[in-house]
Amino acid sequence: MCQVTSVVPIAKMVGSNRIVQGTGIVHVLGDANLPPEEEKALRRKTVLQAIEALKTEAPGK
Amino acid sequence: MQVVHYLNQFFGGLGGEEVADAPPEVRDGAVGPGRLLERVLGQDSQIVKTVICGDNYAAENPDVLKAFVLKEVSACKADLFVAGPCFEAGRYGAVSGALCVDVGTEIGIPAVTGMALENPGVDLYRQKLYIVDSGESVSAMEATLTKMTAVAAKLAAGQEMGSPTEDNYIPRGILRDGFVDKSAAERMVEMLYAKTQGQAFQSELTVTTFPSVPAPAPVIDMTKARVAIVTDGGLVPQGNPDNIAHTAATTWGSYDISKASDLHGEDYEVAHRGYDTRYVCQDPDRLVPVDVMRDLENEGVIGKVHEEFISTSGLANPLANSRRLGQEIAQKLKDSGVDAVVLTSA
Numbered sequence: 001m002c003q004v005t006s007v008v009p010i011a012k013m014v015g016s017n018r019i020v021q022g023t024g025i026v027h028v029l030g031d032a033n034l035p036p037e038e039e040k041a042l043r044r045k046t047v048l049q050a051i052e053a054l055k056t057e058a059p060g061k
Numbered sequence: 062m063q064v065v066h067y068l069n070q071f072f073g074g075l076g077g078e079e080v081a082d083a084p085p086e087v088r089d090g091a092v093g094p095g096r097l098l099e100r101v102l103g104q105d106s107q108i109v110k111t112v113i114c115g116d117n118y119a120a121e122n123p124d125v126l127k128a129f130v131l132k133e134v135s136a137c138k139a140d141l142f143v144a145g146p147c148f149e150a151g152r153y154g155a156v157s158g159a160l161c162v163d164v165g166t167e168i169g170i171p172a173v174t175g176m177a178l179e180n181p182g183v184d185l186y187r188q189k190l191y192i193v194d195s196g197e198s199v200s201a202m203e204a205t206l207t208k209m210t211a212v213a214a215k216l217a218a219g220q221e222m223g224s225p226t227e228d229n230y231i232p233r234g235i236l237r238d239g240f241v242d243k244s245a246a247e248r249m250v251e252m253l254y255a256k257t258q259g260q261a262f263q264s265e266l267t268v269t270t271f272p273s274v275p276a277p278a279p280v281i282d283m284t285k286a287r288v289a290i291v292t293d294g295g296l297v298p299q300g301n302p303d304n305i306a307h308t309a310a311t312t313w314g315s316y317d318i319s320k321a322s323d324l325h326g327e328d329y330e331v332a333h334r335g336y337d338t339r340y341v342c343q344d345p346d347r348l349v350p351v352d353v354m355r356d357l358e359n360e361g362v363i364g365k366v367h368e369e370f371i372s373t374s375g376l377a378n379p380l381a382n383s384r385r386l387g388q389e390i391a392q393k394l395k396d397s398g399v400d401a402v403v404l405t406s407a
Contacts, residue, residue: 030347
């Protein structure tokens with residue numbers, strides 16, 4: 001599992017192993033200030049980061 | 062005092078996992094650790110009945126066991142119900158907690174159990190019960206029974222229970238008013254002073270700790286993986302068909318996206334009262350990125366977008382409840398053959 005969140009400290013605190021930084025609490029995968037195409041490109045970038053994280057060995061005690 | 066004691070198959074002497082499906086049975090008098098319990102309780106008390114049940118049977122048939130125990134406890138007019146101690150045995154702990162609650166509420170006599178802090182029974186029942194911390198090791202049997210007996214004696218005598226440290230039980234999360242000599246500011250400065258001096262001090266707040274979670278192995282080949290989207294941001298179809306609560310949700314839902322390549326605001330709403338949901342309502346892909354995931358599926362970057370996304374509301378939820386939701390969702394995903402999950406949080 002990879003968690004995409006805008007509040008990384010909380011994800012870390014509860015022990016999430018794979019975390020990707022989102023764009024904001026109100027739109028974790030997007031940005032309402034961007035034109036639609038750019039916003040989708042940003043979303044794609046974030047999802048690809050999550051997919052990369054899923055392929056990567058994660059630290060876990 | 063007349064006491065009824067509950068034991069699992071192991072402590073009851075029936076055997077190990079191979080008899081974990083044994084249905085409840087009752088014996089006269091004390092069995093196994095019950096003999097030690099009887100000695101610790103003293104001369105005025107005796108264990109009149111011992112109920113023994115296999116852990117799997119107990120976990121799978123809670124209503125049968127509950128009825129069995131309530132009948133035995135009422136029949137012998139017991140003054141006290143003791144379950145365990147259960148140490149780290151999870152099923153045993155959860156069942157013992159449930160039985161203590163049932164006996165307490167339905168028969169109205171004191172009920173006490175003991176288990177290790179990590180036992181899931183603690184999370185489930187510490188707010189409702191006095192649970193003694195047994196630690197992990199069975200070698201602490203006598204010490205644990207002694208503490209459980211002291212708690213039971215206080216409860217039976219109707220005495221007011223002291224703090225968890227005074228009376229040796231696991232904190233129940235109850236705040237009680239009390240008189241103190243010093244103001245918060247004075248106490249805080251004293252603590253700070255002690256800290257800077259390297260002296261011991263007792264914080265008045267307990268910080269929640271989270272056990273570390275083992276990291277799942279990486280997905281070897283994402284191009285063959287079935288990937289599910291899960292969110293705690295509360296996206297649900299219009300009308301909120303599963304009635305997921307906006308705050309402290311107790312349920313989650315699973316919603317079909319097999320034919321969707323883009324989510325539209327008019328089809329969805331958000332069951333979450335902890336953030337400004339307008340942006341997600343405008344375009345749900347901002348929380349549940351079906352558009353991008355579908356593109357990546359079509360391009361062969363991932364194998365398959367799982368046909369349903371799962372949603373709940375992660376707001377002001379008691380930890381025990383969140384854990385249950387997480388376990389249920391994980392089980393559902395496992396059963397559906399999902400290889401990887403993208404969890405999006407508001």
